[in-house]
Amino acid sequence: MDIDWAALGQVFGVSLVATVGLVGLFTLGILGTASKADGTSAAALPRVGAYACFAVCALAVAYGIYLIAA
Amino acid sequence: MEHITLLIGIVIVTALVFDFTNGFHDTANAMATTISTGALKPKTAVAMSAVLNLIGAFVSVEVAKTISSGLINEDSGIQPEVIFAALVGAIIWNMLTWLAGLPSSSSHALMGGLLGATVASAGFGAVNGDVVIMKVLIPALAAPLVAGLASLLATRMSYRLTQGVDEKQTAKGFRAGQITSAGLVSLAHGTNDAQKTMGVITLALISGGALGADADPPFWVIASAGIAIAAGTYLGGWRIIRTMGKGITDIKPPQGFAAQTSAAATILASSHIGFSLSTTHVCSGAVMGSGLGRKGGVVRWSTAGRMFIGWGLTIPAAGLVAGLSALLAEQGDLGVTVVAVGAVTACAAIWVASRRQPVDHTNVNDGPDHTDPEPAGVVTTAMQVVAPPPVGSRAEEPLPQSVESIPHQNTAGAPADAAAPAGAAATAASDASSSAQANSNASSASSAPSASSLS
Numbered sequence: 001m002d003i004d005w006a007a008l009g010q011v012f013g014v015s016l017v018a019t020v021g022l023v024g025l026f027t028l029g030i031l032g033t034a035s036k037a038d039g040t041s042a043a044a045l046p047r048v049g050a051y052a053c054f055a056v057c058a059l060a061v062a063y064g065i066y067l068i069a070a
Numbered sequence: 071m072e073h074i075t076l077l078i079g080i081v082i083v084t085a086l087v088f089d090f091t092n093g094f095h096d097t098a099n100a101m102a103t104t105i106s107t108g109a110l111k112p113k114t115a116v117a118m119s120a121v122l123n124l125i126g127a128f129v130s131v132e133v134a135k136t137i138s139s140g141l142i143n144e145d146s147g148i149q150p151e152v153i154f155a156a157l158v159g160a161i162i163w164n165m166l167t168w169l170a171g172l173p174s175s176s177s178h179a180l181m182g183g184l185l186g187a188t189v190a191s192a193g194f195g196a197v198n199g200d201v202v203i204m205k206v207l208i209p210a211l212a213a214p215l216v217a218g219l220a221s222l223l224a225t226r227m228s229y230r231l232t233q234g235v236d237e238k239q240t241a242k243g244f245r246a247g248q249i250t251s252a253g254l255v256s257l258a259h260g261t262n263d264a265q266k267t268m269g270v271i272t273l274a275l276i277s278g279g280a281l282g283a284d285a286d287p288p289f290w291v292i293a294s295a296g297i298a299i300a301a302g303t304y305l306g307g308w309r310i311i312r313t314m315g316k317g318i319t320d321i322k323p324p325q326g327f328a329a330q331t332s333a334a335a336t337i338l339a340s341s342h343i344g345f346s347l348s349t350t351h352v353c354s355g356a357v358m359g360s361g362l363g364r365k366g367g368v369v370r371w372s373t374a375g376r377m378f379i380g381w382g383l384t385i386p387a388a389g390l391v392a393g394l395s396a397l398l399a400e401q402g403d404l405g406v407t408v409v410a411v412g413a414v415t416a417c418a419a420i421w422v423a424s425r426r427q428p429v430d431h432t433n434v435n436d437g438p439d440h441t442d443p444e445p446a447g448v449v450t451t452a453m454q455v456v457a458p459p460p461v462g463s464r465a466e467e468p469l470p471q472s473v474e475s476i477p478h479q480n481t482a483g484a485p486a487d488a489a490a491p492a493g494a495a496a497t498a499a500s501d502a503s504s505s506a507q508a509n510s511n512a513s514s515a516s517s518a519p520s521a522s523s524l525s
Contacts, residue, residue: 030240031235033243068338
C-alpha cells in the first residue's frame, strides 16, 4: 500500500492557507469600501488598502484560471 | 468514420448521455450556494455555469489517457462492451441519486461502473486493489474534511472581522465574491469532467480501430462532450441544488463565499498537486464547514448522513448494475440491445417518478422547514435515511391550501382532478411520499403563490 500522505498533506495545507487568506483579504476589502454608519463613504486610506486586497484576490483568481488551463 | 461499428456508436452515445447526467448532477457543486444566498437567480446561475463548463471543455488540451486512472488493468485494452456496461451503471446511479436529491460523485459512479463491469467480465484479478483504496477511499474521506475545515475557519474569521458591521452592507460584496469562486468551480468542472467523457470516447474509437493508438480526440469529440455537459448543467439538477443549498444548512452570504472559495481552492490544489479529490465531496464538505462556522448555524446531520451513505453506496451500486450489464452485453448484439433498452426504460421510470414531486427553478429555494429541529433518536435518523428527502414538520399544515398546486405539478404523473380538491387531498395524505409532496407544495404555495403555476 502506498498512500501519498505528503501530497494529501500538501493539499490540506494549500487549501487551508489559500481559503483563509483569500476570504480574509476579501472581507477586509469589503470592510474598507463599506460606507460608514452615518452614510458618508469610507476614508481614503482604508479604501486604498481595500483596493489592494481586491487586487490580490483578482490575481489569485487569474492564477486559478491559469492552473485550470495549463 | 466508416470504421465505427454499431457497438462503438452505442458506446459514444452512452458516454454522451453519462456526460449529460454528470452535468446536471454537478450543477449543485458550483451553484447551489450561489442560488440559495440569492447571489444569482436560479436560471442565471445555471446558464453561467453551463457556459463556463463549455469553455472549460475546450481550454485544456490534456485528455485523460486512462479512463479508470489505473483502477483496473487497461494494458490489454478495454472491451467496448465493458465500457458500455460501466457507463450504464454510472448513468443509472446518477439518475437514482438525482431522484433522491443526493449530491454524489459522478466520477465515483463511473469508477464503480468500471470496477463492476471489469470484475464481471475479467474477474477480480484485473482490479488494482491498492489503487482503489488510494484513489477512491482515502480521497472520499479526506475531501470533506479538508474543504470543510478550510471553510469552517474562513467562515469564522469572516464573521469575526465583520462583527458590528451591518450585514446588509457586506452582503453585496460577499455575493460578488461568491459568484467568482463559483465560476472557477464551474470552469474546473468543465475541464475535468468533460475530459473524462472525451477519454472514454477516444478509447472506444481506438479500440474499434477508427483512431490510431495514442491519437488525440478529434474535434467533434471535444465539441460534443463539451456541449453535452453544458446542456446537462443548464438543465440544472434542481433536486440536488436544493439539498446542497438549503438541506444541509442555511447559508448566508459570508458563508456562501467562504464555502465556495474553499471548494475552489481545494479543487485546484488537489488537481494541481495530483491528489485528486471528488468535486462533489469537496463542495459538500465546504458547505457543512460553513454551517459549523457561523454562530447559531445548524448542520442537519440527518441530511448529511444520508449523503454519506449515498457516497458509500456509489461504487457498489454502480458496480452491481454495471456488472450485470456486462454479463448481458457480452452475450452479443441481443444482450447489448437488452441492456440499452433496460437502461432507457429505467431512466424513463426514474424521470416519471421525479414528476410526482417536481423541483425546478421556481421552488428550488423552498428547502426544508428552517425551524426543523435536529432529530434526536437513532431510529428517527435511520428512518429518514430510507425515506425521501426531508420535509419540514408541517404535517399539520391545512392541506386544502396545497391542493390547488398539485394538478399543475403533476403534469406527467397520476392524473389529479382539480375539480375534486377534497379527494385529492385525502389521497395525498394517505400516501407517505405524496404527503411529503403536499408539504413542500404547501411551503411553496405560501411563500410564492405565483410560482406553482409556472411549473
